[in-house]
Amino acid sequence: MAPQPPRVIRLVRPPDEFGVGVFAITSKKGVQFYVFKEIPSEIGGRGFVVHRLGLADVYHVRIAEPAESSCECLGFLRHGRCKHVQGLAALIGHGMLPE
Ligand SMILES: [Zn+2]
Incomplete structure (x- = not known):
């Protein structure tokens, strides 16, 4: 069996009818779950609010061209x-x- 590449991010729950989904990021510290929701981006790209479960951290993330993507963390x-x-x-x- 070929070794599996390390899995960094995984979609746990695709966005529901409200646009709210869950993904998990695996790192050396373990697995962290995040709730996310797509929000309109007024400056292009795709905007997301990302909330780490169990903590109060909320980040606004924008995904666009790599040089233009941003996050608040x-x-x-x-x-x-x-x-x-x-x-x-x-x-x-x-x-x-999918958009
Ligand atoms: Zn970030």
Whole structure:
């Protein structure tokens, strides 16, 4: 059996009729679940509100061209990239979040 590549993000529940879905990000710290909802983006790309379950953190994430994607989390502010942008971009890239 070929080794499975590490699975970083997984769509746990596709968006329901309210546009609310759940994804999970697996990292060295374990699995973290996030509730997300697509919101209109007035500046292009696709906007998401992402809420990490169990914590009060809420991030607004925008997925557009890689150089224009953004997130409000500390990781993105410091490094210009983060797991929220990378994760959502991966789900969109795999066609799992149709517009
Ligand atoms: Zn982020």
